[in-house]
Amino acid sequence: MREKVVLGLSGGVDSAVAAGLLSKEYEVYCVYLDIGLGGTGRADARAVAEGLGLPFEAVDIRAVLEAEVCAPFAADYLAGRTPLPCARCNPMVKFPALFTTADRIGARFVATGHYARRLTGEDGRTLLLKGMPANDQSYMLSRLPREMLPRILFPLGDYEKNQVRAMAGEAALPVADKPDSMEICFIPDGDYAAWLDARGATPPPGDFVDRAGNVLGRHRGIHHYTLGQGRGLGVSGPHRYFVSAIEPEGNRVVLSDGSDLHAAAAYCVDPNWIAVDGLEKPMEVTVRLRHSRTEAPAVIRGMSGGIWIEMHTPARAPTPGQLAVFYQGDVVVGSGWLAAPERRA
Incomplete structure (x- = not known):
């Protein structure tokens, strides 16, 4: 059987x-x-x-x-x-x-x-x-x-x-020519901001500011933006602007020229270990900080209930809410949810 x-x-x-x-x-x-x-x-x-x-x-x-x-x-x-x-x-x-x-x-x-x-x-x-x-x-x-x-x-x-x-x-399967689905399954049109608005209680418009707190313009609500974003901001100035930080407590979106987006280290929480039982000592790995094929060498260390990631080469915009996934060769060592980059929690 x-x-x-x-x-x-x-x-x-x-x-x-x-x-x-x-x-x-x-x-x-x-x-x-x-x-x-x-x-x-x-x-x-x-x-x-x-x-x-x-x-x-x-x-x-x-x-x-x-x-x-x-x-x-x-x-x-x-x-x-x-x-x-x-x-x-x-x-x-x-x-x-x-x-x-x-x-x-x-x-x-x-x-x-x-x-x-x-x-x-x-x-x-x-x-x-x-x-x-x-x-x-x-x-x-x-x-x-x-x-x-x-x-x-x-x-x-x-x-x-x-x-x-x-x-x-x-095999003449009936879905052989069906296009791949690239969107979030519960938001099939891909407009996550509209989906959030439809649920209600989304943040109101607020200020775009620079690192010094100077107002650069108005944003549509912090849920429309993500760290590193450079399109759809509607702000003009002496250079192209990128989202450098999102501050929900002040309903502000911080913009910069992008030079401050690269981080030499990042912190993640709630580790899920697969290939090991835990992190007893520093470990050399490669790490993906977003869903792409980009992988970079790093050292990971356990601290404060999470994992401190020291990148060999600074990474662009490690984004809170995304995953850091650790590899040794083809093996998934484990993963953790990214928290505030460049700041030890």
Whole structure:
């Protein structure tokens, strides 16, 4: 008898190809996580499952998504941080929902169409590894509790996106030509400021100021801006302006010429360790400070309940609310949420 696996089937090409690959070795049970926004995702996911002859179920996750992702997302923006909702959703909503279904039907594994890999180390620990360089998604998975990893499968971990597209076409999957979704799932039009405004209680307009406190103009509300932003400010002067700081307590957005945005160090909190049990001594790593392929060498040290990151080369605009993810080679060591850069908390 083949092992059972619960697959998160989103209605996109990645999870559709994952379903086809998994069905060669496992008994696959497809689950669509419904956030209640309509669209074609649910119908597309069902069509893929039916085309492959796989059982299908839709699970309503609206309430837990609101509590664990949407409400914190709004709170972060109102506090002057730039949140990363997908990195919260994976450990708090998506994977727990899949595991709940897996436990109900007696499935050993859950799976998704993420581009990442896992490996069992010499000590028996299950490690999280990068996917292929062009489309690695380990950054967004770095908050997964390491206890979950032995039960997670990433069937696309050894593939590039172009290979997955080709496999979808060869298999004549109904979503083979469907465009990739690049937006936050609960804000499909990408206008997060309008979404926040619709929830109510967003900050009013206030002052753009320079580092000396001189007023440079008026902003539309601090939730419209993020650290390092240089577009859409509407302020003219002797040089181009960038957002240098966001001060919710005074409802001010600080602008500069950008020369003060590079930080030689950063601080992050709430560490999630995967490859190690903790940080007993300084560790040489490479670090990603945003969701990109940019990785830089650094030393990390434990302090004040968090992690102090000393960059070998100053990094541009480490942004509170984003993740710092630590790597050694392809292995995800752990991660932490960025707090105030260049200031020890």
